[in-house]
Amino acid sequence: DAKTTxxxxxxxxxxxxVHLPCNxxxxxxxxxxxxxxxxxxxxxxxxIHGLTSNVNNRMASLAIAEDxxxxxxxxxxxxxxxxxxxxxxxxxxxxYFGTGxxxxxxx
Amino acid sequence: NAGVTQTPKFRILKIGQSMTxxxxxxxxxxxxxxxxxxxxxxxKLIYYSVGAGITDKGExxxxxxxxxxxxxxxxxxxxxAAPSQTSVYFCASRRQGLIYGYTFGxxxxxxxx
Numbered sequence: 297d298a299k300t301t302x303x304x305x306x307x308x309x310x311x312x313x314v315h316l317p318c319n320x321x322x323x324x325x326x327x328x329x330x331x332x333x334x335x336x337x338x339x340x341x342x343x344i345h346g347l348t349s350n351v352n353n354r355m356a357s358l359a360i361a362e363d364x365x366x367x368x369x370x371x372x373x374x375x376x377x378x379x380x381x382x383x384x385x386x387x388x389x390x391x392y393f394g395t396g397x398x399x400x401x402x403x
Numbered sequence: 404n405a406g407v408t409q410t411p412k413f414r415i416l417k418i419g420q421s422m423t424x425x426x427x428x429x430x431x432x433x434x435x436x437x438x439x440x441x442x443x444x445x446x447k448l449i450y451y452s453v454g455a456g457i458t459d460k461g462e463x464x465x466x467x468x469x470x471x472x473x474x475x476x477x478x479x480x481x482x483x484a485a486p487s488q489t490s491v492y493f494c495a496s497r498r499q500g501l502i503y504g505y506t507f508g509x510x511x512x513x514x515x516x
Contacts, residue, residue, distance in 0.1 A: 326501060327501060328501050328502055330504050330505075332504070332505070338509065338510070339493045339495075339507035339508055339509055339510050340446070340493070340495075340505070340507050341507065342504045342505065342506075345502070345504055347502075381445075383445075387501040387502075391436070391448045391451060391461060392448060392462070393438070393445050393446040394445050395444065395445035396445060
């Protein structure tokens, strides 16, 4: 299974963009990269996923490196409701969530 | 479409008691999972199932048992509860295939005293 490395914590000012990095250097060629977030006292929820190309949806954008060894989740304008723990999961590592990145949004 | 439903939401057990955490999904997902999350920590996989009649251990299976007699239900059994099992338990399901992600339940907060 692919191993991931994410910063333990990050801070952002409200209304500013946030770039959450993830290294997954052992990812296999068929693994999708999924991102989830967990709001306080809730279960994780799906954010976005991709394989090779950058992806956009209403919640976020996902930028995937050309060699696929890293990816970045982009929140274009952070809001207080985006304060959560963000998990990056290559689907070869589909069972294991790790500890993720705790995002603090400063008003 | 209810998604993944977990019951109960909260429970307090005494040491040595047993209980079953219920998990049901109505999305016809093949794969189902049980995770536990201790305070301030990430999720750890307890057991998973890739279909009815098939279960396998995850990272932290000791003290737990599961069964999967139907596609919809995946109960988690705690035998002889211990304080170390105080945690929040999440059930999740997904369709077969690497492109598909998880749908999580809202969790069961268990305290063993």
